[in-house]
Amino acid sequence: MPAVNETIETVQSVAESGYKWGFETDIEMEFAPKGLNEDIVRFISAKKNEPEWLLEWRLRAFAAWKTMEEPRWAAVKYPPIDYQDSYYYAAPKEKVGPKSLDEVDPELLKTYAKLGIPLREQEILAGVEGAGSVPAEGRMPVAVDAVFDSVSVATSYKERLGKEGIIFCSISEAVQTHPELVRKYLGTVVPQGDNFFAALNSAVFTDGSFVYIPKGVRCPMELSTYFRINAKSTGQFERTLIVADEGSYVSYLEGCTAPMRDENQLHAAVVELVAMDDATIKYSTVQNWYPGDAEGKGGIYNFVTKRGACRGARSKISWTQVETGSAITWKYPSCILQGEDSVGEFYSVAITNNYQQADTGTKMFHIGPRTRSTIVSKGISAGHGQNTYRGLVRIGAKATGARNFTQCDSLLIGDLCGAHTVPYIENRCVTAKVEHEATTSRIAEDQLFYCRQRGLTQEEAVGLIVNGFCREVLKELPMEFAVEAQKLLQISLEGSVG
Amino acid sequence: MLRIEGLTAEIDGKQILKGIDLDVPTGEVHAIMGPNGSGKSTLSYVLSGREGYEVTGGSATFNGHDILAMEPEERAAAGLFLAFQYPVELPGVGNATFLRTALNAQRKARGESELDAMQFLKLARERMKALSMSDDMLKRGVNVGFSGGEKKRNEILQMALLKPSLAILDETDSGLDIDALKIVADGVNAMRGPDFSALVITHYQRLLDYIVPDRVHVLMHGRIVKSGGPELAQELEAQGYAAVQAAA
Ligand SMILES: Nc1ncnc2c1ncn2[C@@H]1O[C@H](COP(=O)(O)OP(=O)(O)O)[C@@H](O)[C@H]1O
Ligand SMILES: [Mg+2]
Numbered sequence: 001m002p003a004v005n006e007t008i009e010t011v012q013s014v015a016e017s018g019y020k021w022g023f024e025t026d027i028e029m030e031f032a033p034k035g036l037n038e039d040i041v042r043f044i045s046a047k048k049n050e051p052e053w054l055l056e057w058r059l060r061a062f063a064a065w066k067t068m069e070e071p072r073w074a075a076v077k078y079p080p081i082d083y084q085d086s087y088y089y090a091a092p093k094e095k096v097g098p099k100s101l102d103e104v105d106p107e108l109l110k111t112y113a114k115l116g117i118p119l120r121e122q123e124i125l126a127g128v129e130g131a132g133s134v135p136a137e138g139r140m141p142v143a144v145d146a147v148f149d150s151v152s153v154a155t156s157y158k159e160r161l162g163k164e165g166i167i168f169c170s171i172s173e174a175v176q177t178h179p180e181l182v183r184k185y186l187g188t189v190v191p192q193g194d195n196f197f198a199a200l201n202s203a204v205f206t207d208g209s210f211v212y213i214p215k216g217v218r219c220p221m222e223l224s225t226y227f228r229i230n231a232k233s234t235g236q237f238e239r240t241l242i243v244a245d246e247g248s249y250v251s252y253l254e255g256c257t258a259p260m261r262d263e264n265q266l267h268a269a270v271v272e273l274v275a276m277d278d279a280t281i282k283y284s285t286v287q288n289w290y291p292g293d294a295e296g297k298g299g300i301y302n303f304v305t306k307r308g309a310c311r312g313a314r315s316k317i318s319w320t321q322v323e324t325g326s327a328i329t330w331k332y333p334s335c336i337l338q339g340e341d342s343v344g345e346f347y348s349v350a351i352t353n354n355y356q357q358a359d360t361g362t363k364m365f366h367i368g369p370r371t372r373s374t375i376v377s378k379g380i381s382a383g384h385g386q387n388t389y390r391g392l393v394r395i396g397a398k399a400t401g402a403r404n405f406t407q408c409d410s411l412l413i414g415d416l417c418g419a420h421t422v423p424y425i426e427n428r429c430v431t432a433k434v435e436h437e438a439t440t441s442r443i444a445e446d447q448l449f450y451c452r453q454r455g456l457t458q459e460e461a462v463g464l465i466v467n468g469f470c471r472e473v474l475k476e477l478p479m480e481f482a483v484e485a486q487k488l489l490q491i492s493l494e495g496s497v498g
Numbered sequence: 499m500l501r502i503e504g505l506t507a508e509i510d511g512k513q514i515l516k517g518i519d520l521d522v523p524t525g526e527v528h529a530i531m532g533p534n535g536s537g538k539s540t541l542s543y544v545l546s547g548r549e550g551y552e553v554t555g556g557s558a559t560f561n562g563h564d565i566l567a568m569e570p571e572e573r574a575a576a577g578l579f580l581a582f583q584y585p586v587e588l589p590g591v592g593n594a595t596f597l598r599t600a601l602n603a604q605r606k607a608r609g610e611s612e613l614d615a616m617q618f619l620k621l622a623r624e625r626m627k628a629l630s631m632s633d634d635m636l637k638r639g640v641n642v643g644f645s646g647g648e649k650k651r652n653e654i655l656q657m658a659l660l661k662p663s664l665a666i667l668d669e670t671d672s673g674l675d676i677d678a679l680k681i682v683a684d685g686v687n688a689m690r691g692p693d694f695s696a697l698v699i700t701h702y703q704r705l706l707d708y709i710v711p712d713r714v715h716v717l718m719h720g721r722i723v724k725s726g727g728p729e730l731a732q733e734l735e736a737q738g739y740a741a742v743q744a745a746a
Contacts, residue, residue: 449548450586454600454656455574455607464599468590468639 032089038062041203044089048172048206051179061192061202068196074359075388075420076328078301081266088204088237160220167212168223171239174210181212185243189272189309189336197268197330198305205239205270213248213279222478224253238269244279246312251282253481267326268303277312277339282320284477286485289325291492296355296384299327306333310342310371318345319362320476322485324492327356332390334363337371337399344373347473349485351492352385352417361391361422366399366432375406378470380489381417382496388420395432402432410440411469413462413496463490499524500664500695504556507544514540516720517556522664522713524561527686527696529706529731532717533739538699539583541717542666546580547573560664574600575607579662581653583669583699588640593652596640597622601659625658629685646673654685665689665696671705683708703735718743 032043041062045055070081161168167178174182192202213219244250254271267289273281283306292299302325308317319333335344346362364373379387393404410419421438443465451461467474467486474482500522507515514537522528532538543551545558547570558566565573588596602612613621622636631651641649650670657665670682686696686709698709706714706728714730715722716739723743724730734742 444586445549446586447588449570450582450588451596451600452570453546453574453580453582454596454660455571455604456600457569457571457603460599460603464591464596465588468588471590 032087034087035084036086036088036204040088044204044206047089048175050175053183054175057187057192058203061199062204064193065196065199065203068193068199070196071330074330074390075386075422076330076357076359078328078357081301083200086266089206164217164220165214166217166219167210169210171205171208171210171241174241178210178212181243182210182241185241185272185274187272189274189307190270190305195305197303198270201237201239201268201270201305205237208239208241208269210240211242211250211252213244213250215245216247217245218248219250222251222253222480224255236265236267236269238267240269240271241274242272242281242283243274244276244281244315246276247278248276249280249282251284251478253284253286253478255286255288255481255484265299266301266303269305271304271306271333273306273308273317275308275310275312275315275317275339275342278314279312280316280318281308282318283308283333284481285319285321285323286477286481286488287321287323287325287329288488288492290327291325291354291356292327294354294383296327299356300325302326302329302331304329304331306331307336308334308344309336310339310344310368312342313339313368314341314343315339316343316345318343318347318476320345320347320473321349321360322470322473322477322488323348323350323358323360324488326358329356329358329360331360332362334365335373336365336367337373337402338367339371340368341370341372342368343371345476346373346375346377346391347476348377349380349470349473349489350378350387350389351380351489352382352387353492353496354383354385356383357386359388359390361389363392364394364404366393366395366402366404366429369399370401370403371399372403373405375404375408376472377406377408378473379408379410379419379421380413380466380469380493381410381419382413382493383417385417386420387418388422390422390424392424392426393434394426395429395434397428399429400431402429404432404434406434406436408436408438409469410438411466412440412442413493459490459494462493462496466490466493500558500560500697502545502556502558505541505544505553505558506555507540507551507553509540509551513554514720515544518717518720518722520715520722522695522697524663524695525692526712527690527698527709528713528715529698529700529709529711530715530717530722531700531703531731531734534701536717537720538717539668540720542580542583542668542697542699545573545666546570546578571603572607574660574662575604577663579657579660579665581650581657581665581667581670583672585641585644585649585653587642589642591640592636593638593640594619594622594636597636597656597659600656604660622655622659625655628688629655629658629681631655647675647678650674650682651678654682657689658685661689663693663695665694666699667696668699669701670698671700671702679705680708703731706731716742 032040041058045058190198193199211223242252273283275281289300289302310317317335323329333346337344344364350358350360352358361377362375375391377389379389381387389408391406395402406423408421412419419440423436425434427434447465448461451464456464466489474485477485502518502520505515505518518541530538540551544553553566560578563576598618605612629651635652641652644652653670671679674682698711710728714726714728716724
């Protein structure tokens with residue numbers, strides 16, 4: 001029986017968020033004509049020199065999409081999207097790898113500089129030849145596959161990973177170099193016709209990452225992708241596929257910022273994860289796309305489908321997300337717990353400030369016996385922000401002894417924002433145990449004063465308290481990411497109290 | 499030197515401080531005593547800049563600065579520290595993180611270099627040892643699950659780390675057993691010197707056996723009704739506030 005528990009609070013405050021990373025890079029683009037039809041799908045596939053089977057696959061997705069309707073059940077509001085008024089293909093012209101940063105498009109370098117990306121990583125991102133063979137001193141090695149305007153411009157650490165038999169490249173490259181693997185797994189977790197946005201993505205995806213970890217291999221470094229949205233009114237349709245074979249381990253980081261612009265931009269990514277027996281995939285996201293201005297103008301529409309399949313026994317998939325950006329977030333990273341004793345985890349921080357809206361959560365499908373899942377969601381609302389946790393825990397008849405623990409905490413800053421919790425629980429197994437806890441709180445005046453009396457500014461105090469509120473989630477992030485995330489939380493709430 | 503002249507203040511339109519005059523010369527420790535509800539905490543909040551405590555008249559200067567015109571964090575950076583009567587809990591915020599953030603915020607505001615995690619830990623351990631506090635207080639959430647005594651000791655630890663030039667201790671002694679009381683008193687006494695002054699707010703004379711004040715002031719109904727040397731505290735203990743007020 002679905003247990004629906006909805007808490008709604010509406011209150012008021014003045015809020016202004018300074019988006020630190022608003023800018024736009026002017027790189028000559030090679031556009032496909034505006035609009036979406038079969039020819040565009042064929043154009044994309046041809047541009048990417050794809051095999052026939054993939055073109056067929058895309059066309060089936062497109063056919064399915066045409067019959068579908070945009071979902072309307074999420075607690076988000078936005079004007080209708082004209083799918084024919086968008087470009088579906090854009091790529092920077094750079095073709096041959098530059099010899100040094102001097103040869104790299106200065107616009108691109110400026111972009112990196114504003115993002116605070118260290119020089120060494122800039123070289124890797126820009127695809128400078130020979131960069132990335134030695135990790136920077138004192139840092140955890142991070143392999144970066146940069147998705148810049150739909151086409152991966154750089155892939156690093158390939159040699160080192162190659163020694164372990166690990167494949168980490170753009171998905172377009174994988175289609176060329178490992179077609180059998182891509183064909184075997186693509187669309188097996190998120191089928192082409194899964195939902196409106198996934199079908200759209202399947203028809204027109206331009207790039208994304210592909211990862212394969214062979215049996216028994218523990219990936220020696222964090223794999224990372226910087227996503228950037230850059231071309232004006234270019235929808236972004238990233239496609240990521242990660243396969244962890246038996247007994248393997250991988251930690252994958254996805255992070256992004258985007259340039260300031262007035263028009264709303266659609267982003268509909270699909271991420272598929274497959275974990276075989278005893279494999280573990282840890283997928284961490286820091287999402288900081290342009291949220292729109294203080295009046296709610298502009299900002300990214302982030303409609304993402306992320307799903308992981310724990311196919312093997314004792315496999316584990318752990319999603320950690322810190323969502324501070326986008327005007328609208330529609331995202332439910334999910335786990336299909338098929339293998340016996342498999343484990344699914346979802347740790348989430350979602351901030352909505354100004355006029356941001358987030359409807360996010362997870363779905364845990366318990367299919368195999370003794371499957372376990374943990375959900376920890378921290379929603380922070382400020383300004384006029386609306387934050388909804390929407391989660392589904394479904395326990396099938398064969399999931400004997402399955403366990404779920406869900407904790408949803410909401411923090412309200414100001415009086416005009418809202419926090420909503422919508423947990424659905426469907427339990428068809430008597431031996432399963434499902435626990436749900438939810439709290440709603442506010443930053444108290446005495447907490448702020450206590451911090452300020454000790455010398456913190458109002459903003460530092462809010463940042464500290466919010467970081468404390470999110471601690472259980474932040475500690476799941478890899479070290480370097482955690483530091484970045486903490487700063488982001490504070491930045492995205494600047495001006496929310498006052 | 500802290501100089502308060504004709505200070506009046508209200509909460510929600512209700513006048514609480516009705517004209518406070520008080521000088522605390524640098525290097526001195528003064529005690530403020532008074533019955534419940536006389537305005538002791540209100541005075542400490544007004545001096546530290548808490549929202550909702552509205553100054554309606556008078557002035558307060560610290561080393562010549564008009565502190566009432568400053569933001570709370572500016573007053574902190576200028577050397578003012580308040581040990582809270584009811585220390586506040588910050589769930590999920592590690593005590594060490596809190597203390598380091600606070601110390602660095604003040605150092606930054608004063609144009610000093612910030613301490614990294616290692617430097618901070620070394621300093622904190624040193625100070626905690628002096629206060630006979632165990633390391634695990636650093637790992638726990640700020641005041642979360644602390645006993646009354648632990649919260650008060652945590653306030654003293656913060657004072658020892660932040661090294662203020664003016665400390666206001668608001669009933670730091672209430673609810674402490676004699677051992678904890680001594681630790682708190684040791685903490686304050688260790689800070690005493692030519693550059694440090696303190697306002698020790700207390701209900702009981704007991705604390706003043708351990709922190710011997712230079713002056714004692716009696717606060718009643720929003721006014722200082724009597725001032726004197728340390729012997730005034732004994733007098734209050736023996737005769738009660740009513741008698742002292744009647745005699746004033
Ligand atoms: N937030 C408040 N709102 C209204 N009245 C208050 C508030 N805080 C304190 N008071 C009143 O102010 C007076 C002085 O309180 P306080 O300064 O806390 O006294 P003390 O610390 O000496 O016990 C009391 O009458 C108390 O009821
Ligand atoms: Mg009091």
